[in-house]
Amino acid sequence: MRDYVLKRMLQSLISLVGLVILVFFLVRLTGSPADLYLPDDASEAARQEYIRIHGLDRPMIVQFGEFLRDLAVLDLGTSIRQARPAVEIVLEAYPTSLALAGWTMLFATTGAILLGVWASVRPTGVVDRIISVLSLAGASAPNFWVALTLISIFAVGFRLLPTSGIGGWEYWVLPVMVLTLRPLGLLAQVVREAMIRALTAPYVRTAKAKGVPFRSILYVHALRNASLPVLTMIGAQAVGFINGSVVIESIFGFPGVGKLLIDAIRMRDFAVVQAGVVITAAVIFLMNILIDLAYAALDPRIRHG
Amino acid sequence: MAIPPAPTEMPRPQAPEVQAEMVATRTRPAYLHFLARDPVALLAAAWLVLLIVFVVFGEWIVGDAAHGLNLRARALPFGSTEGGWINVLGTDALGRSVLARIIVGTKVTLGIALTSAVLALLIGTLIGLWAGFVGGWTGRVIMQISDVLQSFPSILLAMVVLYVLTPSPVNLILVLTVGQLPVYIRVARAEVLELRERLFVDAARVIGANSRQIIRLHIAPMVAPTVINIVTIDFALIMLSESSLSFLGIGVQAPTITWGLMVSQGKDYLDTAWWMAFFPGLMIMLTTLSINLMANWLRRVRDPRERWRYERAKAS
Numbered sequence: 001m002r003d004y005v006l007k008r009m010l011q012s013l014i015s016l017v018g019l020v021i022l023v024f025f026l027v028r029l030t031g032s033p034a035d036l037y038l039p040d041d042a043s044e045a046a047r048q049e050y051i052r053i054h055g056l057d058r059p060m061i062v063q064f065g066e067f068l069r070d071l072a073v074l075d076l077g078t079s080i081r082q083a084r085p086a087v088e089i090v091l092e093a094y095p096t097s098l099a100l101a102g103w104t105m106l107f108a109t110t111g112a113i114l115l116g117v118w119a120s121v122r123p124t125g126v127v128d129r130i131i132s133v134l135s136l137a138g139a140s141a142p143n144f145w146v147a148l149t150l151i152s153i154f155a156v157g158f159r160l161l162p163t164s165g166i167g168g169w170e171y172w173v174l175p176v177m178v179l180t181l182r183p184l185g186l187l188a189q190v191v192r193e194a195m196i197r198a199l200t201a202p203y204v205r206t207a208k209a210k211g212v213p214f215r216s217i218l219y220v221h222a223l224r225n226a227s228l229p230v231l232t233m234i235g236a237q238a239v240g241f242i243n244g245s246v247v248i249e250s251i252f253g254f255p256g257v258g259k260l261l262i263d264a265i266r267m268r269d270f271a272v273v274q275a276g277v278v279i280t281a282a283v284i285f286l287m288n289i290l291i292d293l294a295y296a297a298l299d300p301r302i303r304h305g
Numbered sequence: 306m307a308i309p310p311a312p313t314e315m316p317r318p319q320a321p322e323v324q325a326e327m328v329a330t331r332t333r334p335a336y337l338h339f340l341a342r343d344p345v346a347l348l349a350a351a352w353l354v355l356l357i358v359f360v361v362f363g364e365w366i367v368g369d370a371a372h373g374l375n376l377r378a379r380a381l382p383f384g385s386t387e388g389g390w391i392n393v394l395g396t397d398a399l400g401r402s403v404l405a406r407i408i409v410g411t412k413v414t415l416g417i418a419l420t421s422a423v424l425a426l427l428i429g430t431l432i433g434l435w436a437g438f439v440g441g442w443t444g445r446v447i448m449q450i451s452d453v454l455q456s457f458p459s460i461l462l463a464m465v466v467l468y469v470l471t472p473s474p475v476n477l478i479l480v481l482t483v484g485q486l487p488v489y490i491r492v493a494r495a496e497v498l499e500l501r502e503r504l505f506v507d508a509a510r511v512i513g514a515n516s517r518q519i520i521r522l523h524i525a526p527m528v529a530p531t532v533i534n535i536v537t538i539d540f541a542l543i544m545l546s547e548s549s550l551s552f553l554g555i556g557v558q559a560p561t562i563t564w565g566l567m568v569s570q571g572k573d574y575l576d577t578a579w580w581m582a583f584f585p586g587l588m589i590m591l592t593t594l595s596i597n598l599m600a601n602w603l604r605r606v607r608d609p610r611e612r613w614r615y616e617r618a619k620a621s
Contacts, residue, residue, distance in 0.1 A: 015456045030465065144548075145568055145583075148571075148575060247552070262464065
C-alpha cells in the first residue's frame with residue numbers, strides 16, 4: 001500500500017514538472033505584456049525599458065532557469081498587474097474556490113447517493129427510468145447556459161437573488177446550484193450502477209436471510225461496497241470541477257481561482273498564471289493522495305493486500 | 306452439425322476469445338426492433354436525425370433569414386409571428402431569426418465536435434496501441450505526457466493555446482482533439498497490455514506476422530469496440546467544451562455561427578431578450594442529452610445481461 005502511494009506520488013510529481021514547463025513557455029508565446037500595459041504611443045525606448053524591468057528581455061531559457069531557481073525557495077514571482085507576490089494573490093483567491101468546491105461536492109454527493117440508491121431499488125422501473133434521464137440531462141447541460149437561465153429566472157425575473165458578486169449566503173446559491181448539476185448527474189449514474197451490482201452480491205442475500213431491515217441493507221451493506229467507484233468518480237471530477245469553475249466564476253463575478261486564472265491569461269500576467277497552475281496542480285496532487293487513502297480506509301483488500 | 310473429433314494433443318478448452326466471438330455473433334441484437342420498443346431512445350434518435358437534416362439542408366432552407374440583417378425586426382420576442390413563422394423563437398439584436406441561426410449553426414457546431422472526436426479516437430488509439438505494444442521507455446514517456454495533459458484543466462490549457470494560435474475552427478479542433486487524446490491513449494494501451502499476452506497473438510507471431518500486422522489484424526479489431534463505446538460519450542463532452550470556449554469568446558468567431566457563440570452573444574441581453582441565449586443553449590443540452598441517451602441505449606442493447614433484464618422487466 002505504501003509503495004503504491006509513493007509510486008503514485010512520484011508519477012504525479014513528474015507530471016507536475018512537465019506541466020510547469022509546458023505552461024511557462026506557452027504563456028510566454030501569447031505575446032508581450034508591454035503591448036498591453038503601455039499606451040499605444042509609448043516610445044520604443046520606454047517599451048524596451050519596461051520589458052527589461054520585468055526581466056522579459058533575456059532569452060527564454062535563462063528566464064526559465066531563474067524561474068526554477070526561485071521556485072526552489074517557493075518564490076513564484078511578482079504579478080505584473082498588481083505589483084505584489086503572485087503566490088499571495090493566488091492564495092487569496094483559493095478559500096473562495098475551495099468553499100465553492102466543498103459545498104458543491106457536498107450537495108452533489110448527498111443528492112447522488114439518495115437518487116442513485118432510490119433508482120437501484122427497482123432497476124428499469126419507472127423511478128429508475130425517470131432518475132436516469134434526469135441525471136443524464138444534468139450531466140449534459142452546458143453549465144454556462146444553466147447559469148444564464150437561472151440568473152434570468154431568479155435574479156432578473158423574480159429579483160430574489162443577486163446576479164453576481166460576492167457577499168452573504170445569497171451570493172452563493174446560484175453558483176453552487178449550477179456547479180452541482182453536472183457532478184450530481186454523473187455521480188447518480190455511478191451510484192446506481194454500483195448499487196445494482198452490489199445488491200445482487202451474495203452478502204446481500206445473506207443479510208436478507210438473517211432478517212436485516214431492507215433500509216440498512218441498502219445504506220449499510222450495499223452502499224459501503226458501492227462507494228469505491230463513486231470515490232473514483234469524485235476524484236475524476238476534481239479536474240473537471242476547475243473547468244466548470246473557470247466559466248461559472250467568470251459569469252458570477254466570483255473572486256475565485258478560476259476567474260483569477262482566466263483574467264491572468266487575458267492580461268498576460270505570467271507570474272500569476274504560473275503560480276495558479278503550480279498551486280492548482282499541487283492541490284489536485286494532494287487530493288489524489290487523499291482519495292488513495294480513502295480507498296484504503298474503505299476497502300480492506302487494499303489495506304491488507 | 307457434425308464436429309470432427311479433436312486430435313488428442315489439441316488443448317481441450319477453446320481459447321476464450323473464440324468462444325466470445327461465437328456468442329457475440331449468435332445473439333447480435335436486432336437494433337431497430339429494440340429501438341422501436343424504447344420510447345426515450347426513439348425520441349433521442351429522432352432528434353439526431355432531425356439535426357442531420359439541419360446539417361444537410363439548413364443553409365439551403367433558412368440561410369437568408371440567418372444571415373440577413375433586418376433592423377426593423379430587432380429583438381422580436383419569443384412567439385412572435387411578425388415576419389413569418391421563422392421568427393417564432395424571436396430575433397437577435399440585429400433582427401436575424403434565432404430559429405434560422407440555430408438551424409444553420411448546427412453544421413459548424415456538430416462538425417467541430419465530430420471532427421475532434423473522430424481525430425482524437427483515431428490518433429489516440431494509434432498512439433495507445435503503439436505505446437502498449439512497443440512498451441519500454443517510449444511507452445512510459447508517452448504515458449507520462451498524456452498524464453501531464455490529463456492532470457490539468459483542459460479549458461485553461463485551451464485558453465492559453467488559443468491565445469497563442471488565434472481562435473479559428475481549425476485551431477479549436479486541434480485544441481479539443483489534443484485535450485481528449487489521453488483518454489484513448491490510456492484505454493487503448495491498457496487493452497493492448499492485456500491482449501498482447503493472449504494466445505492468438507503468440508500464434509500470429511509464430512506463423513511469422515510482424516508487429517504491424519499483429520496490431521492491424523489481430524489487436525486493433527479487439528480494441529475497436531471499447532474505444533467506439535467511449536467516443537459516443539466523448540462526443541457530447543467535446544460539444545460542451547467547444548461551446549464553453551466559444552462562450553468565453555476564444556472559440557469560433559462571428560460571422561460563423563455555433564450554438565455556444567449564440568449563447569455568448571445573447572448573454573448581454575439577458576434582462577431584455579432572454580430568448581437570444583436560452584434557445585441555442587437548450588439546443589446544446591438536448592443534443593448532448595440525445596447523444597448520451599443513444600450511447601447508453603447502445604451499451605444496453607449490446608450487453609446481453611442488460612438486455613435480458615430489460616426484456617424481463619417489460620414482460621412482467
